[in-house]
Amino acid sequence: MVRLFAYLFDLIVAFFLARLVNRALRQFFGGPQSRFGGPGKRARAERAPEREAVRGEMARDPVCGMFVSTELSHRLNQGGQTLHFCSQECLERYQRSEAQRSGTTG
Ligand SMILES: [Zn+2]
Known part of the structure; x- marks a missing residue:
């Protein structure tokens, strides 16, 4: 049973490591402007209040x-x-x- 937990723990650690490496690689190769980012990030914060009033x-x-x-x-x-x-x-x-x-x- 302990083996299973150790395995899971390993997976989690590997996951975080992969994320770190991924981020480092992206910074190294792509720089601050990544392909996915795009300029329009602020548009997401806007809501549509008019729709909620309709009943x-x-x-x-x-x-x-x-x-x-x-x-x-x-x-x-x-x-x-x-x-x-x-x-x-x-x-x-x-x-x-x-x-x-x-x-x-x-
Ligand atoms: Zn009308």
Whole structure:
């Protein structure tokens, strides 16, 4: 049984040694600019906070085609159906286009 532990320990030591050697080799040959690094490392830190706020069902804004959460949307009841808009602007635009379609001559 002790042999097994010794073997495992050996593996771990070898692993760390390999890492050290690998790093030393990379520094020796590649210098500070490695092939994998690239210039854009800071972009990873940025998050997307807007996505987390979306809850509930998603509905499609008929004006701009965007999907909006039914909890956050601007709603309009029409013929027993609820329409969802991403913004007040889209809602008003929809109302205007509806008024044009059914109201005045044309
Ligand atoms: Zn919209």
